[in-house]
Amino acid sequence: MIETIEFKLNRKPTRLSVDGERKLLWVLRTDLGLTGAKYGCGEGICGACTVILNEKAVRSCQIPVKELQGKELLTIEGLAKEGTLHPLQKAFIKHGAFQCGFCTSGMILNAYGLLVEKPQPAEGEILQGMNDNLCRCGTHNRIVRAIQDAAREMRGPR
Amino acid sequence: MNHKESGKETRKDGTDHLIVDRRQFLKLGGGIIILFSCGGLEAQQGQQALPTDFNAFLRIGEDGRVTCFTGKIEMGQGIVTSLAQMLAEELDVPLRSVEMIMGDTDLCPWDAGTFGSRSTRFFGAPMREAAAEAKAVLIQLAAEHLGVKQEDLKIVDGVISDKNNDRNRVTYGQLAKGKRIERSLGKKAMLKPASTFSISGRPTERTDGVSKVTGKAQYAGDVRLPEMLYGRVLREPVHGAKLKSVDTSAAEKMESMKVIRDGDLIAVLHSSPDGAESGLARIKAQYDLPEAGLDEKTIFAHLLKVAPAGEVLTQGGDLKEGEGQASQVFEETYLQQYVAHATIETHTAIARVEGDRVTVWVSTQGPFRAKEEVAGTLGIPPENVRVITPFVGAGFGGKNMNRQAVEAARLAKLSGKPVQVGWSRKEEFFYDAFMPAAVVKIRSGATGAGKIVFWSYDTHFAGPRGVEQIYDIPHHREASHGHYTGIPGAHPFSTGAWRAPGINTNVFARESHINIMAGKLETDPLEFRLKNLADQRLIKVLRAAAERFGWAPSRSPSGQGFGLACAVDVGARVATMAEVEVDQKTGKVRVKRITCALDIGQIINPEGALMQMDGSLMMGLGYALTEQVRFKGGEILDTNFDTYEIPHFSWLPKIDSVLVPNPDVPPLGCGEPPIVCTGGAIANAIFDATGARLFEMPMTSERVKTAMALLRK
Numbered sequence: 100m101i102e103t104i105e106f107k108l109n110r111k112p113t114r115l116s117v118d119g120e121r122k123l124l125w126v127l128r129t130d131l132g133l134t135g136a137k138y139g140c141g142e143g144i145c146g147a148c149t150v151i152l153n154e155k156a157v158r159s160c161q162i163p164v165k166e167l168q169g170k171e172l173l174t175i176e177g178l179a180k181e182g183t184l185h186p187l188q189k190a191f192i193k194h195g196a197f198q199c200g201f202c203t204s205g206m207i208l209n210a211y212g213l214l215v216e217k218p219q220p221a222e223g224e225i226l227q228g229m230n231d232n233l234c235r236c237g238t239h240n241r242i243v244r245a246i247q248d249a250a251r252e253m254r255g256p257r
Numbered sequence: 258m259n260h261k262e263s264g265k266e267t268r269k270d271g272t273d274h275l276i277v278d279r280r281q282f283l284k285l286g287g288g289i290i291i292l293f294s295c296g297g298l299e300a301q302q303g304q305q306a307l308p309t310d311f312n313a314f315l316r317i318g319e320d321g322r323v324t325c326f327t328g329k330i331e332m333g334q335g336i337v338t339s340l341a342q343m344l345a346e347e348l349d350v351p352l353r354s355v356e357m358i359m360g361d362t363d364l365c366p367w368d369a370g371t372f373g374s375r376s377t378r379f380f381g382a383p384m385r386e387a388a389a390e391a392k393a394v395l396i397q398l399a400a401e402h403l404g405v406k407q408e409d410l411k412i413v414d415g416v417i418s419d420k421n422n423d424r425n426r427v428t429y430g431q432l433a434k435g436k437r438i439e440r441s442l443g444k445k446a447m448l449k450p451a452s453t454f455s456i457s458g459r460p461t462e463r464t465d466g467v468s469k470v471t472g473k474a475q476y477a478g479d480v481r482l483p484e485m486l487y488g489r490v491l492r493e494p495v496h497g498a499k500l501k502s503v504d505t506s507a508a509e510k511m512e513s514m515k516v517i518r519d520g521d522l523i524a525v526l527h528s529s530p531d532g533a534e535s536g537l538a539r540i541k542a543q544y545d546l547p548e549a550g551l552d553e554k555t556i557f558a559h560l561l562k563v564a565p566a567g568e569v570l571t572q573g574g575d576l577k578e579g580e581g582q583a584s585q586v587f588e589e590t591y592l593q594q595y596v597a598h599a600t601i602e603t604h605t606a607i608a609r610v611e612g613d614r615v616t617v618w619v620s621t622q623g624p625f626r627a628k629e630e631v632a633g634t635l636g637i638p639p640e641n642v643r644v645i646t647p648f649v650g651a652g653f654g655g656k657n658m659n660r661q662a663v664e665a666a667r668l669a670k671l672s673g674k675p676v677q678v679g680w681s682r683k684e685e686f687f688y689d690a691f692m693p694a695a696v697v698k699i700r701s702g703a704t705g706a707g708k709i710v711f712w713s714y715d716t717h718f719a720g721p722r723g724v725e726q727i728y729d730i731p732h733h734r735e736a737s738h739g740h741y742t743g744i745p746g747a748h749p750f751s752t753g754a755w756r757a758p759g760i761n762t763n764v765f766a767r768e769s770h771i772n773i774m775a776g777k778l779e780t781d782p783l784e785f786r787l788k789n790l791a792d793q794r795l796i797k798v799l800r801a802a803a804e805r806f807g808w809a810p811s812r813s814p815s816g817q818g819f820g821l822a823c824a825v826d827v828g829a830r831v832a833t834m835a836e837v838e839v840d841q842k843t844g845k846v847r848v849k850r851i852t853c854a855l856d857i858g859q860i861i862n863p864e865g866a867l868m869q870m871d872g873s874l875m876m877g878l879g880y881a882l883t884e885q886v887r888f889k890g891g892e893i894l895d896t897n898f899d900t901y902e903i904p905h906f907s908w909l910p911k912i913d914s915v916l917v918p919n920p921d922v923p924p925l926g927c928g929e930p931p932i933v934c935t936g937g938a939i940a941n942a943i944f945d946a947t948g949a950r951l952f953e954m955p956m957t958s959e960r961v962k963t964a965m966a967l968l969r970k
Contacts, residue, residue, distance in 0.1 A: 125531040129487075134479035135472020137650075138530075139601045140682045144898045147601050175472035184470065192466040195868045199333030200469030201602040201650030207470060229906045233898060235601050235651050236333050237875030239909045241868070 106167040109177025119165030124148045126164045127174065135175035135204040139233070146232030149205035149212075150174050156212025175204035178211070186252040187211060190245035198236035206232050210246045218254060220246070288433045289317040289394055291387040291440050292366075314366065315344065315387050317395065321415055321430025323348055323355045325384065328368025328625055329376050330360035331465065332649035332656070334928040335865040336376045338463045342862055343381055346457040347388035347449060350415040350429065352464070360624040360646025370623030372654060372754060374827045374926020377861060381924050389446035398432045451859055451920050460864035465648070475647045477605040477620040478679045485607065485675040486515070487530040488668045489537040491523040492684060496750045496891030497547040507539040516540075517671050522664070526672055530679065550890035551749055556694045557592055560739075563747050564696075564717040567736030571725045579711025579732025583702025587774050591699070591766035592953040593719060594885040595748075596692035596755055597895070599903055602650020603685040606662040607677040608669035615669070616643045619662040622652040627659035631666045642666075653876075654754030655689060683896040690753030691886055693741050695719035697766035707778050709789045716766070718747060720759025723767075723933065727825045729791035749891045756873075757929035760826055761880060761936055765954055768822035768937030772813060772944065781810040782941065783821060794830040794856050794919065799823050801917045802832040802854035813945040818849075820942025822934035828925045830856040830917075833874070833934035835910075837942040844962030846882055846943055850911035853931050858922030870914035870931040877935025879904045885955050 102119040105112070108131070117126055127133045127150070136159050139147030143158040150159045151173035152166070178185045187207050190196070197203040206229070213220060213228040220228065225246050234242070292314045315325045325344055331337040341355040348355075358364055360371075392412070399417040400407045403425050411420050418426035451458065468474040493500065505516045508525055514536040515526040525536035551559055580586065608617040608631075615635065619627045624644040632639040649656060661678045668676040680688070696717040703709045711732040716724055720741030726733050741759050743752045755761070775785035783803055790796050802808075802821070809817065818839070823832040833853045837846050851874050860866055883902040887894040895901040914931070940951050949964035 121529075121531055125529055128479075129529045132481065133472070134475075134481075137476075137602070138478070138679065139603075140897050142682075142897055142899070145601060175470075179471055184467070188470040191470045192462055195463065195864060197333075197469050198335065198868060198872055199600070199602070199651035200465065200474050200648060201476060201600070203469050204472045226906045226909060231905075233601060233903060233905070235599060235653075235876065235903060237872035237877075237904065238868070239875050239904070239906050240871055240912050243906070243909065 102165055104165060104168050106169060107171040109173060115164070117164055120163050122160055123150070123162040123164050123167065124159040127159060133174050133176050137201055137204060139202065144231070144233070145202070146209055147202050147205040149208045149232065151208050151211055154212070154215045156209045173208070175208060178207065185211075186249040187214075187245065190249040190252070191242070194241045194245040194248065196238050196241040196245040198238055202232065202234045206234065206242055210242070210249070213246070214250055214253060219250060222247070287319050287435060287437050289391055289436065289438045291315050291391045315384070315391060317391055317429050317433045319430060319434045321354065321428050321433070323350055324358060325355065326358045326365040327380070328360060328362070328365045329380065330371045330622060330624065330646045330649055332371065332622065332652040334376070335463060335862065335868065337465050338461060339377060339862040339865050340381070340384060341464060342457050342461055343385050344388050346454055347385045348392055348415070349412040352456055352461065354415060360621075361643070362624050362628045362645075363643040367625050370626060370657060371652070372622055372657065374929040376926065377924050378827065378926045381861070385448055386446045389448055390440055393446060394438060394440060395429055395432055399427050402427050402432065457861050458859070458863065461862050463865070476602055476650050477607060477618045477647050478602070478677065480607045480618045480647065480677070482607065482609055482675040485677060486526040486528060486672060487533045488524050488526050488665065488676045488678045489533040490664055490678065491537065491540055491542060492687060493544055494892065495544070495546055498544040498891070501543040501545050503543075504541040507541070508536045511536055511539065515672060517668060519667065519671055522667055524664070524668055526668065526674070526676060547891055549892070552889055553594060553885070553887065557696050560694060560696055560717050560747060563744070564738040565744065567715055567738040568721070569734060569736045570721055572734040573726075574711075574732030576711050576713055576732050576734055580702055582704060582710040584705040585777060586700065586702045587770065587777070588700045589770055589773065590952065591697040591769060593693070593695040593697075593762040593765070594953070594955060595694050595752070595888065596880050596884045596955075597686060597689050597886050597901060598653050598655025598755060599685075599898070599901060600651035600653065600655055603680040603682060604656065604661040604688070605677070605679040606659070606665040607675060608662070608665035609675040610666070610669045610673070613637060614641045614643070615666055616645065617662050617666055618645045618647055619659055620649050620656055621646055621659050621662065622649065622654070622656040623659070626657065627662045630659050630663050634663045635666055635670060653756040654758060657754060658690060660688060682898070686886070686895050686897075686901065687893050688751070690751035692755030692758070692761070692880070693718045693720075693743060693748060693752035695762050697763065699766060699770045701770065701774065703774055703778060707780050707785060707788055709774065714767070716759075716763055718743060718752075719762040722758055723760030723763035723824060723826060727792060727795065728789045730789070749888065750893065756876070757826060757933045760824065760933045761877075762954070764822055764824045764933050765936035765940060768824075768934065769940045769950070769952070772820075772941045773950065776813050776944075779812055782813055783808055784810060786823060792825065792830070795823055795825060795832070798830045798854040798856050798917050799832040801915055802834050802852050805854065805913055805915050806834040806852040808834060813941070814948040815945055818942050818946035820938045820940065820945055822937030822941065824930070824933045826930040826933050828858070828922070829927070829930035831930045831934055833938040835935075835938040835942045837939060837946055839943060839946045839961060840958075841965070844958040844960070844965060846939070846956060846958070846961060848878055848908070848910040848939060848942075850913065851935070851938070852913040852915065853934070854915040854917050855927070855931055856917040856919045856922070857925040857927050857930065858919050859924040860916055860918065861924055863916060866916055866927045867914050869927045871912050873929070873932035874912050874914070874935060875904050875909070877932045878908055878910070878939075880955060881936040881939040882955050883957060885957065
């Protein structure tokens with residue numbers, strides 16, 4: 100059924116006329132032209148499609164687009180503000196926390212969701228919180244370091 | 258320069274000199290262009306009558322920018338950065354003014370593909386020579402331009418100036434302006450000595466960093482073209498199944514669904530991937546299924562039965578004589594299950610047909626192979642096919658074949674619209690060319706003094722890599738039966754290259770066997786290796802690993818859970834040590850820490866090399882512990898990551914990657930060697946922890962549990 104869905108996409112009010120049952124991942128990648136969220140498994144197992152919905156990390160391949168109604172959606176394309184990279188993005192570059200880069204959008208956004216929930220995560224909490232995001236290149240140790248670094252920067256010197 | 262449209266010209270010395278199409282050169286515009294090739298080009302080309310005595314070129318443009326055109330591709334291994342570093346170093350320009358154009362078959366000359374840790378090893382040196390040649394041309398031009406002798410010039414950041422008068426200066430861009438100079442790399446150019454490097458050999462942030470953390474990096478599935486459609490192809494449920502009947506009527510009735518039937522190709526096209534998926538779900542097909550055949554247990558006897566006679570790769574002395582000297586003889590068989598590549602990006606391509614020309618964006622390790630495959634299938638000349646390789650979401654050997662590109666091209670041609678084919682995870686598992694199941698048989702012997710005196714080695718279907726003898730053994734013979742690509746009738750599905758093909762299996766077998774010998778001879782496994790090695794580079798990395806790891810000499814099983822393995826791979830020397838903890842009840846193995854020491858000769862980007870090492874060690878945990886493709890004949894039972902378990906964050910051991918510098922050896926590849934010892938080191942660590950010896954990879958909880966239960970009997 101075609102529905103009109105109003106939501107905020109990367110801080111901008113957005114309206115979509117779309118079959119509300121379609122999965123968010125495909126609407127993002129085709130209708131909205133935002134290809135940062137990737138298809139990796141289609142069953143919510145790998146996390147390559149992770150986006151932030153109302154400050155929580157969700158799997159866009161599992162979410163019907165109608166669930167966006169009235170909510171705020173953040174994708175990797177909206178994470179940097181006015182050309183300034185988010186601390187997580189900077190830390191991922193600094194620590195070389197990616198190789199092929201295909202899982203990276205999902206990794207960064209899942210980490211974003213983790214830091215919203217736990218601004219000072221212990222290493223064990225990072226491992227647990229990131230456990231369902233898969234990376235085949237084996238950059239895990241560097242992703243952990245990047246998240247720790249970003250968490251420190253986000254808390255600030257105060 | 259006067260070259261014909263065919264791309265063939267005759268040099269002054271009368272030899273034929275084939276070059277890429279003139280069209281390519283026209284696109285390049287002016288500037289200084291150096292053509293070069295990497296070693297063994299003819300061998301790589303094999304039977305293909307492809308042009309060129311060079312397979313890459315670099316250009317100093319009129320804007321002073323340096324561009325390198327190569328058929329190599331970037332899939333996470335970092336050569337987009339390390340190759341640019343090497344160029345910047347040799348040309349004395351900042352890294353940011355170097356651009357790499359990779360894997361575009363219209364712009365880049367032919368290349369065999371990106372695999373085998375070859376890019377740095379074979380490509381690096383000639384690329385640096387080309388850069389040195391370009392610099393020589395620039396210095397010559399500058400000397401004329403500035404009226405200064407060549408030896409009185411200096412170069413800083415792409416500016417050539419008079420040593421005695423800094424204001425008398427000219428930039429590379431100014432020198433290249435309005436010129437069209439082409440040189441082929443002839444005599445060996447003088448390279449900068451490593452001691453003067455300021456860019457190579459320094460940790461460098463990757464040039465693809467910002468695009469990859471902002472979602473802007475483009476992969477094949479991210480290419481968007483006007484009016485494009487998404488295709489899903491009907492698949493047989495089992496390899497070897499024959500289509501009996503198919504009913505596409507329900508799909509045909511769906512709104513904006515296009516059903517394509519062309520011989521063996523049955524597919525649906527829709528304006529969205531999920532739309533196409535729903536169309537495919539409405540197609541009803543019936544198949545004649547082959548008889549269920551081999552499984553994970555019966556495969557090994559089958560492989561031994563069909564294995565061809567072995568090709569002896571290395572040998573020396575006389576095995577009988579060696580056996581006569583041995584006080585103990587050791588004979589064991591080691592097994593390897595099928596392992597998937599399981600890259601997070603699935604095989605993807607998008608094709609556009611314009612008249613008799615096709616452009617295909619492909620996730621591939623071999624753009625020129627993709628070009629041939631597409632041209633062959635469509636029956637058009639290869640020069641009418643352009644393959645463009647965006648960033649590749651990892652390969653590990655799994656993206657050498659390009660079925661998806663052929664499918665996209667066929668569907669684009671049949672529909673008249675651009676078509677993307679992006680495989681589902683299930684398709685990715687189904688069509689993967691797995692690391693092959695394999696059997697390794699070793700018979701060896703040693704003297705009471707702990708000297709190995711004979712070694713007879715037969716590997717079946719793992720492939721030849723890593724078979725050659727690395728220990729100093731007087732009487733030995735090493736043979737490989739059947740390549741990793743298999744032979745007809747060997748495997749129920751495709752097998753192929755998997756990151757460092759063959760050697761993961763071969764090192765697991767050899768290094769397990771070495772430890773078995775050390776154990777029976779009551780020697781510390783490190784000491785036993787050092788006693789039987791003559792390769793000084795390998796001895797050095799073993800010592801480096803031991804020092805970093807804190808190896809405590811003891812007889813295994815010591816209960817510490819320490820294991821080690823060492824190898825020589827593509828010229829590199831590698832030693833890995835692991836500490837594991839084994840759950841006595843479940844058999845679950847946890848790797849607590851893993852240390853790897855590596856000698857890859859000169860190091861171009863230390864940070865990039867460490868990244869490859871860290872990644873290899875983490876990825877290696879998977880093939881060592883859990884990764885096994887479950888199958889029943891031609892049916893692939895794993896269809897997603899829920900049952901096929903690759904390493905997760907919770908597995909993360911303390912990883913310690915140690916580069917052992919060796920500036921005397923030219924740079925070697927780094928994408929594969931650090932993974933090859935993981936399985937062997939972990940097998941030996943499990944034995945050290947429990948006394949249970951694992952003879953089969955992966956060493957799943959179940960297998961460890963079974964091996965421990967055998968001990969108690």
